[in-house]
Amino acid sequence: MRLSQARLLVSMIGSSILLSACALQQDVASAPPSGKTGSSAPALSATTVDGKALTVEFRNHRTVLVFWASWCGPCRHEQPYLTQIAGDLESQGVQFFGVDFLDRDHAAAAAFIQEFHVPYPSIYDPDGKLAAAYQVDSPPGKVLVGARGIIVARTDGETTEDKLERLIQAKLLSE
Template identity: 40%
Template sequence: MIQFRALASGVAGLAACVLTLTACQGQQAGSSGDNTNIVQGSGGVLTVDPEDRQTLPDISGETLDGDELSLADYRGEVLVLNVWGSWCSPCRGEAPSLVAVANDMADEGVQFVGLNLQDRSREPALAFERTFDVPYPSLYDPNGELLLEFPKDSLNPQGVPSTLIVDREGRIAVRALKALTEEDLRAALEPVVAES
């Protein structure tokens, strides 16, 4: 059992390192597998037709504030899941845009959740949230273990920052592998919000 935990911890750490290297150094990942029927947009934003969408894994865990949170609780609402770290410069760049859209669209049934990655202690992440007045919770994933809940070859967040937009049925409609501007986020969200 100890060897398995060590292996799982090592795999999680390796996954987190790969995420760090791919996104925060400005590289863009491509599509997540063959025959996924994913349309690649400009700048690392992928959109998926409703009939081809994959279900978001039922990820749950502890938030930065110490509360329990499950992404399954957001079914029936449009969910924006943003993967970020306090150490990531592009994350700081996109934070005001995420906060503005989260505040503006809360009454339209759009919910936001962060997934904080690789902050070894909570304090830098909590300071980040205070600095940008983040109004939504973030799951705390210091070792990248929650990211391992995404199946291989799924439409998963492959970098930091990355953002998933999940439709009301709990399916991944959009994946952005870049820091989003407010305009980018609104343009990606509007069609998903408009779906009945």
């Protein structure tokens, strides 16, 4: 009798755990945008450094968002290899967008783009509102958004070319 009660108890506990896990699991595609890894990417619609309106579509696109500022030393160090990677990955369906934030000098932002031959559009976010939506506190930062519109990875601070390429391969190109 005790053995069957123990089995029943174990079975009930197992079922409870399974049901709890199912109840807690949510479809991340329907999660509210928060800028955190695993959540939907916040909407990105703004004006670029060169004055053009831009709305970024994340669904069905693999995207790398590059958060930078013209005065940021690590950003200046990273940009040559970011320019190269963006060109290399374009044919594989990876789109890059920059977000220039906390940069009050619009002319300096435009000069940065020209100096480094940045091949992708960069949004001008002088107040850092878009960066805050993506929870990027200071440049540089990279946010990777998968084809379902979900943030799949992020890096805060300066990153090596090798590390970024491996992250893109693992999180964007293998999905």
